Amino acid sequence: MTTTTAAYDELAATWTRLHRLGHLQSLAGWDQAANMPPKGNEARAAAMSEMAALLHRMVTEPKLADALARAEQEPLSDLQRANLREMRRQWRAANALPEALVQRQKMATSRCEHAWRTQRPANDWKGFVANFRAVLELAREEAALLSAQTGLTKYDALMDRYEPGMTGAQVDRVFGEVRQWLPGLIQKVVERQAREPARDPVGPFPLAAQRALCEQVIGLLGFDFQAGRLDVSTHPFCGGVPEDVRLTTRFREDDFLGSLMGTIHETGHGRYEQNLPRDWLGQPVAEARSMALHESQSLSFEMQLGSHPGFVNRLAPMIRTAFGDQPAFEAQNLHRLMTRVKRGLIRVDADEVTYPAHIILRYEIERPLIEGEIEPEDVPALWDAKMMELLGVDTRGNFTDGPLQDVHWPESLFGYFPCYSLGAMYAAQWFAAMRRAMPDLDERIGRGELTAVFDWLRDHIWSQGSRWTTDELALRASGEVLNPAHFKAHLEARYLD
């Protein structure tokens, strides 16, 4: 062990540069979605691709391998060591794949995704498979390479890109459990809600009033507008950088709830980013822990808090002020609208109760696809059977609203889907932990005292960045690793009590 941290310092300087240049890349991506006029697209794509190549070259510089090895021998603090671990993880991911494979993947996904845009509305599964086969073959190749390097199974090696440390075995256990009770629970909720009709709000809802309402609610949720913005894009997202978070939403004149709840969702992502550990910004240890953890924040805001009956009581008068009074704006009715459960074909339109069914189905198909146990031809029959089994809906022949509905597979994002539902489960787990620490949490929320929620999330999640592995983080925050029982309890309490 040496007595200086020269190698570590060199690495930290490299990551600071990556953070600074990544800032420009991230901003350009946000602008592309929120501002860019159509004819700017070609130049923007060229600029961002040049930058992506540059950032990639920086993480794959040969001298980093040596610096990482030397830094391991240096006298580092715990935080520095955690940072080094995350540096190595990013370095390994960037260096794992031969350039030729990366290029072929870019070509294949770009072709597949481009054709998918017209194949989806045309219900053209056969045409899709013709391109998708190449995407899948390359993903299997990638998975095999990553698996050989990491010792993980092929699917786990892909999932590790989004959810470090998560394994198919753990997902199997968790989803297997949910699978047991979910269809029955959905059935009970649907039956119960049939006896509790909700009244639809009557539009139009002027866009300026919707925007003002969203900004007011975001402010109430603690988003720092001195360090971020809200803009409009076709697909809402949370972009920018931790120092300047760019939320986006979309508005429809005939519906304000979708945009409001979507904005609350993005605010959860945004507050996570805005509250990552300041002193370490620019270093991997200061980045958000994982996709599921990020989703646990957006869903903490949208589902746990935003759809909480106490919070809806606070929202109701704000909604009346924004659009004028109408019977549908009564708090109980608003809550019913926000928690309406409906078995549907489309994942992105699903409520929090049926959503996991969509995810479990995709996981149960993409995992064997990657492991080589099934082929693209097998997907439709599996899709139909699982949709019937989990949600009781008939999807036969409807590829448009079936396996063609998501962009993830054409873009080769295998292993990403589970994060959505793992996030919902973590969110329920965080609120269960909060309730143990603060037995009057629900009353506090009802009184609009949200600081307790934010403080807990800041202390246990946001400020921790990537200091711990996800399991360690969950254990420290809630006393246990991921436990889907809290999600079940949350659904039962909200939908069946």
Added chain:
Amino acid sequence: MTTTTAAYDELAATWTRLHRLGHLQSLAGWDQAANMPPKGNEARAAAMSEMAALLHRMVTEPKLADALARAEQEPLSDLQRANLREMRRQWRAANALPEALVQRQKMATSRCEHAWRTQRPANDWKGFVANFRAVLELAREEAALLSAQTGLTKYDALMDRYEPGMTGAQVDRVFGEVRQWLPGLIQKVVERQAREPARDPVGPFPLAAQRALCEQVIGLLGFDFQAGRLDVSTHPFCGGVPEDVRLTTRFREDDFLGSLMGTIHETGHGRYEQNLPRDWLGQPVAEARSMALHESQSLSFEMQLGSHPGFVNRLAPMIRTAFGDQPAFEAQNLHRLMTRVKRGLIRVDADEVTYPAHIILRYEIERPLIEGEIEPEDVPALWDAKMMELLGVDTRGNFTDGPLQDVHWPESLFGYFPCYSLGAMYAAQWFAAMRRAMPDLDERIGRGELTAVFDWLRDHIWSQGSRWTTDELALRASGEVLNPAHFKAHLEARYLD
């Protein structure tokens, strides 16, 4: 001479990379002014400074010197040769100064500019000089270095950064001529306008209506909104990239004309950028020729066209539609408002008749400052004398609205000021050439047939990029190099006929 263009191609690839990465830098600069929340500033500054250093490293890579030398020997087309000439110019500028000098300049200008922000309102000339002395010393050092390398005089070497090929001797000749007739012309115009009072519009003018009016006028002026945007910033500018031009303006509820004319000004810059030679975008030969040429486009739009009585006839009904009718919106009155001449203290508030007086004054002070013929202590007396001589206004003791009014000197932008008035003169020269080619030009403008104007500018200026030197460009476009007689004729025709 070799038979391949390998070295040239290598250079072209480098400049394509510079263009692509510069795209991100330019976008970040625009966002900083138009969108960025205050707490984002530190991270943005770090990101942009990282990128500036990266771009600088790319242009100063040692291997470029050799590639430039080899490319000279290659069988290049005329356009490639012009491109190589511009590459060498940019390369020379980037490599001319030792890194230590650049760093010291950054420090000195940053300190001077920062203090100036409070010294200006405090009328603190003495405090300003304490910092400005260092800025000036370093600028003289820079000028001496550049002069030794180029054979230009010290001031010319600095001016060459903004206006390649322009010399103090030429500016002396041009400004010397203007100096002869300008004070007398101003006197005549002021006397005449005293007999032609203008009626002031009565506000408020709602911002949404102002924005809609601006967008309508910009559209009429041919700005391509599919390849650009209009946003709001404190200091209006034209930013972005040729493929995606970002105009900004600012709105005041009590005045719409300032914002409207400012927007028309930026539209001139914007159309130049949007119509630079497409096939060569990314190469220096496809960049705008110079600062004066750029200003000749914004002033062609704002002054030659925007304040043209025929164009004002087209504007009047649009203004009435935007804000409702009022007597001040009668076309002749609007024209009077737009062409009101007033001797004032402030350059940025000056009309097109008195503006050159402000520029001549600055040129006559900054040139001897750089050449070492005078010192900062000499500035106030010179300023007072020249303001009296050129504009007949008394500025004694008023530093705030005197030599402290501009950011250019604290930022060491010596040699920039002349470009503003050279641009106004070129603009008059272009319209004189247009009138020779199209004797009915003024009637066409009155009928709203602006295509003839745009086509002429596209053919003679925009599409030429940096293919020719400025003198060659002017000669090809108008049959002569810069000739201030056209500017005089323009002012006489508009203000005294």
